[in-house]
Amino acid sequence: MSTQDWIAGFRTPLVNPAEEIRLAESREFAGETLRQVVRLAGGGSRLRVRLSNRYAATELVIGAARVAPRENGDAIVSADEHVLRFGGATAARIPAGGEIVSDPVDLAVTAGTDIVLSLYFPEPTGPAAFSQLPGESGWVVAGDHTGAGALPGAEETTSRYFLTGVDVFTAAATPVLVAFGDSWFEGVGSTHGANRRSVDVLNARLTRGWAVNQGISGSRLLSDQIGERGLTRFDRDVLAVPGVAAVWVNFGINDLILAGAATAAELIAGYTELARRSHAAGLPIYVNTIGPFAGAIYPGLTVADGLPVRTEVNAWLRDSPLFDAVFDVAAAVEDPARPGFIRPDYDSGDGMHLNDAGARAMAETATIPAFTETPTPATV
Structure with a gap:
């Protein structure tokens, strides 16, 4: 073998x-x-x-x-x-x-x-x-x-x-974490060409395996408009990745601010389906809470309507037993003085994306045991 x-x-x-x-x-x-x-x-x-x-x-x-x-x-x-x-x-x-x-x-x-x-x-x-x-x-x-x-x-x-x-030819037991989501993974707001995205920062901390980045800026979990919806591309962009051993999820902002915005019930059902499909494939699933976006500068977004839905979904995520862990990115990067807004020192300037420091804070919320612990040798 x-x-x-x-x-x-x-x-x-x-x-x-x-x-x-x-x-x-x-x-x-x-x-x-x-x-x-x-x-x-x-x-x-x-x-x-x-x-x-x-x-x-x-x-x-x-x-x-x-x-x-x-x-x-x-x-x-x-x-x-x-x-x-x-x-x-x-x-x-x-x-x-x-x-x-x-x-x-x-x-x-x-x-x-x-x-x-x-x-x-x-x-x-x-x-x-x-x-x-x-x-x-x-x-x-x-x-x-x-x-x-x-x-x-x-x-x-x-x-x-x-x-x-x-693909690289390496030890067959190497675990791959798939970062699956939107621009907060793809890295909008981080320094161009500097590899300071949240996924890059996490990779520097992992002691086993590594993470690959399947983030699409503008991606939604439930709807097609910018890339295929997360539930559609999950099989190709997660399950078909050679070596996949776990999935790290960041969706939600685009589902709440673009045309045809999702309800809390719809988003919860989408997250529930992701958990079901991940576990059916034998994969642990780690989920981020939905980050703040109240300061978004782009016109035509349903920001005011999306903020209370974000609050409801985040409360559900924090208490949900469906996931192997929930990382509270929202709490880590939110301005304590202005709920719903990104902290000024983490804001890339558009009120909706993180700069390098914010991406680092996002990555530091994530602890993924299989990628940071030495596996126990098999007994014969």
Whole structure:
């Protein structure tokens, strides 16, 4: 029996470029190289890359693909660059709605390694499935420059396209925590490119395994509008993650402030269903209370109507026996002098998202035993 296996070292969920509500605009590529940076949550002796043509109406053609450690900015460590192959070929065609996994690459990586994925698209891609606000830059340049050491003059983008994950070959017993939720996981409000999201902060504290980030900014538990609803994407974005051993949940704000806002009863039913499905799969589930949002500066939100519902749902969460633990993020980041508002020193400036200090405070509420304790050796 092998003691090693493929485990998720990085994950990023994608949204439909034709979403009803868009926080960023997708784009098409044609005759261009796209270079993207990935911070790995965990390492291994080899890696493989996952690409998706989800939501597309046309075939996606990958003309060339390479992976390498990052030097800085858009520059790679050329001496350790590797060509990606797909079924032995250096090019690939992904059908509309399809997914592909690269062949393994003999590139040893560790937790915290930044790797750079370069993709060349020789034919028009159509609007790309993408992560809207991943908190990391990418670069686009005309022509096939997948093997270039750097891309001077390239256009910078702050979204991530086609990429859904990186797997690493490591100890089969490595546990993966899936952070499943919204922008408070994806990291809106934290410093761009600095990896100071709440999930990053938690990873620095874990002594076993690691956490991968399946947060979508604007995501709702109960409704589609910005990405598929949490209850719909749970199987793909949690249960299908290789190595998943537990799930950490943060939803609620978007369910309460966007059009068609949920009632307390509806949100409670949604959380209850998440707990049922997690436990049915043998996974512990850890849930955050819903953070404050009274200071949200964006127009058209149902903030006043959502605040009392938040209070009711949080009271239920704090007392609920359905979860393996409830982390009181709301209490940790709320302004004691102004209930419903984020503390000024934790507010990113928009009244609805946390800055770096707030993300750290959020992460510090989380204690997850299986990831911080040394397992007891099995007896024979």
